[in-house]
Amino acid sequence: MRTAERLTRIPPYLFMELRKKIAQAKADGVDVISLAIGDPVEETPRSVIDELCRTAYDPVNHRYPIDEEKGMLAFRREVARWYADRYGVTLDPATEVLGLIGSKEGCHHFVLARVNPGDTVLMTDPGYPAYRASILMGEGEPYNVPILAKNDYLPDFAAIPTEVAKKATAMFLNYPNNPTGACATRPFLADLVRFARDYDIAVCYDNPYSEILFAGQERISFLQAEGAKEVGVELNSLSKPFNMCGWRIGMACGNADLIAAISKVKENTDSGIFNPIQYAAIVALRREAAYIDRMIEIYTRRRELVLATLRKIGIDFEPPKGTFYLWVPVPGGMTSLEFTNRLFDKTAIVVAAGTAYGKYGEGYIRISLTVPDERLAEAMARIEREFRP
Numbered sequence: 055m056r057t058a059e060r061l062t063r064i065p066p067y068l069f070m071e072l073r074k075k076i077a078q079a080k081a082d083g084v085d086v087i088s089l090a091i092g093d094p095v096e097e098t099p100r101s102v103i104d105e106l107c108r109t110a111y112d113p114v115n116h117r118y119p120i121d122e123e124k125g126m127l128a129f130r131r132e133v134a135r136w137y138a139d140r141y142g143v144t145l146d147p148a149t150e151v152l153g154l155i156g157s158k159e160g161c162h163h164f165v166l167a168r169v170n171p172g173d174t175v176l177m178t179d180p181g182y183p184a185y186r187a188s189i190l191m192g193e194g195e196p197y198n199v200p201i202l203a204k205n206d207y208l209p210d211f212a213a214i215p216t217e218v219a220k221k222a223t224a225m226f227l228n229y230p231n232n233p234t235g236a237c238a239t240r241p242f243l244a245d246l247v248r249f250a251r252d253y254d255i256a257v258c259y260d261n262p263y264s265e266i267l268f269a270g271q272e273r274i275s276f277l278q279a280e281g282a283k284e285v286g287v288e289l290n291s292l293s294k295p296f297n298m299c300g301w302r303i304g305m306a307c308g309n310a311d312l313i314a315a316i317s318k319v320k321e322n323t324d325s326g327i328f329n330p331i332q333y334a335a336i337v338a339l340r341r342e343a344a345y346i347d348r349m350i351e352i353y354t355r356r357r358e359l360v361l362a363t364l365r366k367i368g369i370d371f372e373p374p375k376g377t378f379y380l381w382v383p384v385p386g387g388m389t390s391l392e393f394t395n396r397l398f399d400k401t402a403i404v405v406a407a408g409t410a411y412g413k414y415g416e417g418y419i420r421i422s423l424t425v426p427d428e429r430l431a432e433a434m435a436r437i438e439r440e441f442r443p
């Protein structure tokens with residue numbers, strides 16, 4: 055069967071390739087440890103699971119969740135309260151908040167809501183691979199904006215050619231950043247708003263790691279920047295802060311025109327989020343702030359273990375303070391892929407090659423801290439044994 059040409063432009067999804075590699079080794083009886091994927095292993099807070107179960111028994115919730123087009127008003131109100139509480143951002147739940155089936159879905163629907171075929175869409179390189187896929191499925195033209203260590207992995211707006219900026223209608227950014235762990239600053243956000251306004255670029259600020267921050271790092275939302283709501287939306291998600299990746303719930307917040315447009319796309323695509331998941335998400339947002347703190351403690355411990363191990367094998371660097379990823383420079387003049395393969399062959403540890411996130415990812419690998427403590431300890435012991443000089 056011939057399938058749509060637009061799909062041929064999308065590179066194979068990184069994690070599918072990795073999954074195949076892991077599956078083959080496992081089939082051969084190898085004890086593989088994957089540090090490649092950012093999918094927390096600790097369980098979702100009990101109160102959230104209980105609320106899902108409780109509300110799932112009510113037959114009212116077995117019907118299409120479409121009565122309220124932007125997602126249940128109670129959920130949107132809770133999102134607005136959470137943004138006010140955690141970020142000092144004021145949102146109108148009726149017009150400036152939309153429930154999503156995860157922020158990844160929001161990326162895709164943002165493109166359909168804003169981008170016309172042939173439009174240039176800026177995205178960071180390295181960057182979350184789903185941005186490129188979403189842009190290509192929406193028949194936009196991705197333009198890679200390098201984010202480099204020397205600029206703290208923030209885009210240099212002045213380096214974007216004027217003719218490119220003029221043609222661009224949208225931009226994807228994500229801080230705390232996957233894969234580099236870098237965090238935005240308030241002056242940077244002010245520059246972003248200015249740049250977007252100057253060139254009429256709609257910003258999709260993808261912020262699912264907003265809560266995953268280490269000591270001393272300020273919690274920042276794009277919507278804190280003055281004028282942000284005029285130029286874009288922020289996507290957020292319950293996946294990472296509450297270990298709810300499998301639940302599929304997130305939110306888009308900000309510019310009311312964009313929210314209405316994304317909502318229109320969604321109305322014609324899906325029929326909303328299962329109500330019990332929205333009720334459960336309300337409980338997470340309202341009651342489980344301490345859970346996030348506990349997860350940060352866990353990630354802090356794991357991060358220190360990995361950094362100490364890397365130091366012992368001669369990789370010494372001070373990483374940025376966000377996300378549960380470490381963006382590690384590859385030693386000894388090897389390429390990202392060479393090192394990833396060497397590591398796998400010698401230790402059966404899977405990491406993500408930096409180039410999976412774009413060409414400026416060359417020279418790096420990404421290590422995820424979302425594995426159980428004992429597996430991470432085993433992985434670090436293997437690395438130390440194999441690579442210690």
Ligand SMILES: Cc1ncc(COP(=O)(O)O)c(C=O)c1O
Nearest residue numbers: 156157158182228232291293304
């Ligand atoms: C930058 C970024 N955006 C979005 C997502 C997807 O999040 P969600 O589970 O909310 O769809 C991820 C997941 O890894 C991510 O790293």
